[in-house]
Amino acid sequence: MTVQAQILDLMNQLKDDFHSTIVLITHNLGVVSQMTSKVAVMYLGEIVEFADTRDLFHEPMHPYSVGLLNSVPVLGRKGQKILIPIPGMVPTPTEIIPGCPFQPRCDKAMSICRERQPNLLEHKPGRLVACWLYEDETI
Ligand code: SF4
Numbered sequence: 001m002t003v004q005a006q007i008l009d010l011m012n013q014l015k016d017d018f019h020s021t022i023v024l025i026t027h028n029l030g031v032v033s034q035m036t037s038k039v040a041v042m043y044l045g046e047i048v049e050f051a052d053t054r055d056l057f058h059e060p061m062h063p064y065s066v067g068l069l070n071s072v073p074v075l076g077r078k079g080q081k082i083l084i085p086i087p088g089m090v091p092t093p094t095e096i097i098p099g100c101p102f103q104p105r106c107d108k109a110m111s112i113c114r115e116r117q118p119n120l121l122e123h124k125p126g127r128l129v130a131c132w133l134y135e136d137e138t139i
Helices: 002-017 029-035 053-058 063-070 132-137
Strands: 038-043 046-052 121-124 127-129
Touching (some): 002 029, 029 053, 038 053, 121 132
Antiparallel strands (some): 038 046
8 A cells, every 4th residue: 555655646746747647547446536537437348437536436327337436345334234246247258248238237227228238428517428327318
């Protein structure tokens, strides 16, 4: 953790020194919350949600984003388990999933989810989600 903090500090310093942008690819949501201003959540190689980091952590929209945030252990989480895993497994690369790639693991899946893959569409200013749940809320 100490080395990680030192590396993240160095990256921030270099970003400022060179007036540049850093693209981080990570599963570490703590690093995401600490280091980024915008997040693209990816599932099976595709972006399923794009948002300001603060908005994503406060109000995730895509069920996979919700699952990711729920699967972070939170000590003292009231009335719930400490860790809520996403059900199912990531499919093998050769497995063909009809419709939405997340549908076998999604507790919100509807019949359309098994038939057609949703596009990544803007549902709020600067907020893009690929999910049939928000079909009527596109701007
Ligand atoms: S499109 Fe359907 S299956 Fe896919 S994440 Fe949204 S609700 Fe779940």
